[in-house]
Amino acid sequence: MRQSSIASLAVLLAACTSSSSTTPPLDAVAIAPPPAPTVASAPKHAAPDAINPRLLRRFQPLDQAAAPENPALVDLGRMLFFDKRLSRDRDVSCNSCHRLDRYGVDHEATSTGARGKRGRRNAPTVYNAAGHVRAFWDGRAADLAEQAKGPILNPLEMAMPDGASVVRVLVAIPGYVTAFERAFPGAARPITYDHVGRAIAAFEKGLVTPSRWDRYLAGDASALTKREVAGLRLFSDTGCMACHTGRYLGGSSFQKAGVTRPWPNQRDQGRFEVTAAPADRMVFKVPGLRNVAMTAPYFHDGSAKTLEEAVGTMARVQLGEELSTEDIGLIVAWLGTLTGELPAEYIREPALP
Ligand code: HEC
Numbered sequence: 001m002r003q004s005s006i007a008s009l010a011v012l013l014a015a016c017t018s019s020s021s022t023t024p025p026l027d028a029v030a031i032a033p034p035p036a037p038t039v040a041s042a043p044k045h046a047a048p049d050a051i052n053p054r055l056l057r058r059f060q061p062l063d064q065a066a067a068p069e070n071p072a073l074v075d076l077g078r079m080l081f082f083d084k085r086l087s088r089d090r091d092v093s094c095n096s097c098h099r100l101d102r103y104g105v106d107h108e109a110t111s112t113g114a115r116g117k118r119g120r121r122n123a124p125t126v127y128n129a130a131g132h133v134r135a136f137w138d139g140r141a142a143d144l145a146e147q148a149k150g151p152i153l154n155p156l157e158m159a160m161p162d163g164a165s166v167v168r169v170l171v172a173i174p175g176y177v178t179a180f181e182r183a184f185p186g187a188a189r190p191i192t193y194d195h196v197g198r199a200i201a202a203f204e205k206g207l208v209t210p211s212r213w214d215r216y217l218a219g220d221a222s223a224l225t226k227r228e229v230a231g232l233r234l235f236s237d238t239g240c241m242a243c244h245t246g247r248y249l250g251g252s253s254f255q256k257a258g259v260t261r262p263w264p265n266q267r268d269q270g271r272f273e274v275t276a277a278p279a280d281r282m283v284f285k286v287p288g289l290r291n292v293a294m295t296a297p298y299f300h301d302g303s304a305k306t307l308e309e310a311v312g313t314m315a316r317v318q319l320g321e322e323l324s325t326e327d328i329g330l331i332v333a334w335l336g337t338l339t340g341e342l343p344a345e346y347i348r349e350p351a352l353p
């Protein structure tokens with residue numbers, strides 16, 4: 001469809017192979033213009049302007065969270081997520097920066113933590129983060145249980161001196177003693193710093209937000225408007241899917257920020273700071289795009305204020321394309337279909353012990 005798509009494909013493949021070794025191989029086939037759909041293989045999306053089902057198979061729907069295996073663990077994780085006593089001055093909780101009623105973000109370019117200190121990175125959403133390949137922009141935590149132990153001790157976030165002091169705070173609160181015993185039945189020491197991470201992660205696992213997009217993927221062609229479908233087609237034709245694909249439309253690989261043009265702000269070198277491998281300079285986790293319309297500002301450095309700006313920058317620096325305002329509008333319209341409903345009951349602030 002686009003003349004430059006072959007050129008950008010070559011650039012992309014080069015970018016993909018030079019990035020982190022943890023990057024799963026990307027299958028280039030689906031970036032090429034898909035063949036016309038046949039009626040036989042496209043019974044559900046057989047409208048004249050339907051999307052090729054082979055393209056749709058590059059995405060997977062998000063299911064509503066299953067009932068938790070250990071509800072007591074989830075309830076404990078929810079309390080810890082909201083509890084400011086896990087910070088040095090008892091004034092910051094996970095929810096301060098990942099506001100669950102605001103799609104899991106703080107809407108700031110970079111976050112403010114303990115004593116008003118500012119970090120250097122934009123706070124990603126905690127919604128749907130459990131399915132990502134690793135946690136953090138640079139992937140330094142393997143999973144959410146490991147991730148959760150980071151911010152509590154980070155001097156720019158919750159600033160507790162060490163895990164032992166967190167445990168001391170919790171054992172002094174009788175309600176937590178009971179809650180940890182319930183969540184970790186039979187454990188010799190129910191309250192440990194590791195268990196804090198595991199409880200928070202169990203709660204975060206339930207933070208999923210299926211949307212209209214999932215109804216569309218399940219075969220309900222009426223779930224998206226024509227304009228939104230046109231946006232999806234453009235997203236694919238432009239090459240965005242090389243990195244933003246799968247269930248979360250990202251979150252599955254690490255890629256260089258600034259493929260066809262250098263990223264304007266080189267202060268944060270991303271995954272290079274974790275691996276020290278030269279190929280990881282300016283490599284970041286590809287963010288998932290679910291709820292992206294609700295989580296401005298964008299990028300690891302918070303440098304894009306609007307989604308339109310973010311989409312235009314992506315096309316320019318990742319793919320060497322200048323998208324028209326109209327085309328950006330189409331992609332943004334489709335991205336809006338990824339906005340799910342917040343699980344109001346699940347995220348209600350609990351009474352703290
Ligand atoms: C002061 C603000 C602040 C606080 C408090 C905070 N976070 Fe974060 N969070 C951030 C920032 C900024 C990042 C990105 C940091 C990075 O990637 O280096 C982040 C990253 C994350 C991620 C990774 C998401 C992804 O897509 O990789 C998760 C999950 C998360 N935080 C959960 C938590 C939990 C759980 C707590 C409480 C224990 C917490 N955060 C407390 C600001 C905060």
Ligand code: HEC
Binds near residue numbers: 284285307315
């Ligand atoms: C080569 C891989 C690659 C391609 C192609 C790509 N992206 Fe990205 N995308 C990334 C990476 C990496 C980031 C994180 C950049 C950063 O913050 O440093 C990102 C970030 C984003 C963000 C910001 C999300 C957030 O929460 O901050 C949006 C929106 C986005 N991309 C949309 C697109 C669109 C639309 C296209 C096609 C025009 C596209 N991307 C093409 C890798 C890619």
